[in-house]
Amino acid sequence: xxxxxxxxxxxxxxxxxxxxxxxxxxxxxxxxxxxxxxxxxxxxxxxxxxxxxxxxxxxxxxxxxxxxxxxxxxxxxxxxxxxxxxxxxxxxxxxxxxxxxxxxxxxxxxxxxxxxxxxxxxxxxxxxxxxxxxxxxxxxxxxxxxxxxxxxxxxxxxxxxxxxxxxxxxxxxxxxxxxxxxxxxxxxxxxxxxxxxxxxxxxxxxxxxxx
Numbered sequence: 001x002x003x004x005x006x007x008x009x010x011x012x013x014x015x016x017x018x019x020x021x022x023x024x025x026x027x028x029x030x031x032x033x034x035x036x037x038x039x040x041x042x043x044x045x046x047x048x049x050x051x052x053x054x055x056x057x058x059x060x061x062x063x064x065x066x067x068x069x070x071x072x073x074x075x076x077x078x079x080x081x082x083x084x085x086x087x088x089x090x091x092x093x094x095x096x097x098x099x100x101x102x103x104x105x106x107x108x109x110x111x112x113x114x115x116x117x118x119x120x121x122x123x124x125x126x127x128x129x130x131x132x133x134x135x136x137x138x139x140x141x142x143x144x145x146x147x148x149x150x151x152x153x154x155x156x157x158x159x160x161x162x163x164x165x166x167x168x169x170x171x172x173x174x175x176x177x178x179x180x181x182x183x184x185x186x187x188x189x190x191x192x193x194x195x196x197x198x199x200x201x202x203x204x205x206x207x208x209x210x211x
Contacts, residue, residue, distance in 0.1 A: 006030050010188040031108035032181065032189055036099050040178040043158065044095035051089035058082035090156030095178070098157070104179055107189055109196075114174055116157065121145070121172065123197030130202035131187045132159075132173075138187035138204070143172045143194075159183075 009025040061078030111122035128144035140159040148169040159175025176183035
């Protein structure tokens with residue numbers, strides 16, 4: 001396969017075609033560009049609403065406890081509510097930044113460009129690749145680079161949750177959720193092109209391996 005090829009065949013999703021059918025391969029066009037989907041807007045709004053609600057409830061509990069001298073447990077509950085808003089607030093802010101970037105992910109025969117990581121990764125810079133999958137299907141692709149580099153890991157990005165919280169300077173997590181292209185198609189395209197370039201592709205693994 002040449003890096004200038006504009007088409008690629010990947011395995012079709014299970015259940016779409018019979019195993020022995022000639023249509024068991026799915027044809028995709030290159031370069032593949034994945035932009036934010038309308039689902040990203042919905043999740044961002046819901047996450048922001050949950051964060052605001054948790055913050056308001058927490059502040060209400062704390063103010064009530066301070067004003068009336070209630071049991072310290074009330075203050076503790078308020079603090080827990082305030083802490084609860086951190087993750088959904090992070091998700092909302094992350095998705096808002098992703099929406100502003102337009103195209104999040106571009107994949108072709110030379111490599112991939114993930115604007116969320118602010119990084120272009122040629123396949124020659126990648127040593128290993130593996131799909132991170134849940135019961136609902138692929139959520140991200142983990143790339144192990146040949147050399148260390150500055151990491152921009154964001155645990156608040158859906159799909160980025162699949163990474164270990166500690167920083168790994170040779171690791172990049174390419175999140176596949178909430179984009180206009182199906183996560184399965186994106187994941188299979190990435191590993192197929194990586195394999196063609198000589199990258200070792202490991203089996204699909206559970207998201208939180210390595211904790």
